[in-house]
Amino acid sequence: MNALPTPPYYAVIFTSRRTPGDHGYADMAAQMAALAAQQPGYLGAESARGDDGLGLTVSYWRSEADIAAWRRHAEHQIARDTGRRDWYAHYTLRVAKVERAYSWQHTDGPADPQP
């Protein structure tokens, strides 16, 4: 993920547990990630799924209006319906305003906090 702007910006925290099997999930997830990245106000996204099946995806957006517009996107709506039918046993979605951010990168010298 590229560096994000200085806060404030918004995060959508999506926590999910998959149903067994793929059912077209991997293809659609890749499509949706690519489509999201083309939307106005999209800043980036990070995703991980552990061996226990719990997945976390956090996408970052400039504003709540940008999140709402992506929510209304026709292809995204279809993917969401399919997700509820075929892919997810459970999910929670949280919209949060990022107020502070701090990054650290390992170097041989002293820590380099940002910003």
Added chain:
Amino acid sequence: MNALPTPPYYAVIFTSRRTPGDHGYADMAAQMAALAAQQPGYLGAESARGDDGLGLTVSYWRSEADIAAWRRHAEHQIARDTGRRDWYAHYTLRVAKVERAYSWQHTDGPADPQP
């Protein structure tokens, strides 16, 4: 994770990339998770690390003051120093105010959105 209260509450989004090898990480991570869960204002946490090494941990807190108190906790400070020395190639920490939350659970009947 138990159900969280109705928003608003706070999320700490911790994105990390590990260095190779364990170096005591798994034991300390379990200890820190248990210790965090005992802190005032702790609401819950979710964590996943994918095969590509990217890890996401989101912990939820009642207030920014509770997050600040956990940040100052002596054992947590020691773990953080060790993390920077031994465990992490890179990390980003974001503090965000959760404004809305929505959960969905697969059932044979109609969807049951909450709240």
